[in-house]
Amino acid sequence: xxxxxxxxxxxxxxxxxxxxxxxxxxxxxxxxxxxxxxxxxxxxxxxxxxxxxxxxxxxxxxxxxxxxxxxxxxxxxxxxxxxxxxxxxxxxxxxxxxxxxxxxxxxxxxxxxxxxxxxxxxxxxx
Numbered sequence: 001x002x003x004x005x006x007x008x009x010x011x012x013x014x015x016x017x018x019x020x021x022x023x024x025x026x027x028x029x030x031x032x033x034x035x036x037x038x039x040x041x042x043x044x045x046x047x048x049x050x051x052x053x054x055x056x057x058x059x060x061x062x063x064x065x066x067x068x069x070x071x072x073x074x075x076x077x078x079x080x081x082x083x084x085x086x087x088x089x090x091x092x093x094x095x096x097x098x099x100x101x102x103x104x105x106x107x108x109x110x111x112x113x114x115x116x117x118x119x120x121x122x123x124x125x126x
Contacts (some may be wrong), residue, residue, distance in 0.1 A: 009064045013076055017057030024049045047103075051110040055078060058114025063121050073115020077108040 028045050031037045037045075058073030065072045066072070081104050090092045 010076065010079075011056045012064070013061035016060045017053050017076065017080065020056045023049065023095070024052065037072065040090030050107055054107050055114035055117075056113035058111035058116075059118035059121075062115035063120035065119060067119070069115040069117075069119025070112055071115070072119070073112040075077065076115075077111030078082060080111070081107060 024045075028037070028042060028049065030038070032042050054077055058069075061076050062069035062072040076126045084107075085104070088100075090097065
C-alpha cells in the first residue's frame with residue numbers, strides 16, 4: 001500500500017513537471033510567432049525551460065516527502081532523463097554527442113536543487 005502512495009506522489013510531481021514544460025514552451029512559441037521575443041532569446045529559453053520544469057518537479061516531489069529531498073529530486077530527474085534519452089535516440093534516431101551528456105547533467109542538477117529547496121517547504125505535521 002505504501003508503494004501506491006509513492007507512485008501517486010511521483011505521478012503528481014511528473015504532471016507538474018510536464019505541465020510547466022508544456023505551458024512555458026507554448027508561451028515561448030506564441031511570443032516568438034508574433035515577433036515579441038527574438039530568436040536569440042528563444043535559444044536561451046530552450047535551455048532554461050527544461051531546467052525550470054525539472055526544478056518544479058523536484059520541488060513538488062520533495063515537498064510531499066518526509067526527508068532526503070535531494071534523493072527525490074534525483075529520482076524524478078532520472079525518470080525524465082530516461083524518457084528523454086529514449087525519445088531522442090530511439091524515436092528521433094539522433095546520434096550521441098558529448099554536449100548532450102553535459103546538458104543531461106545540468107538537467108539532473110536542476111531537479112536535485114528543486115528537491116533540496118522543496119524539502120524545506122514540507123509541512124511539520126508529517
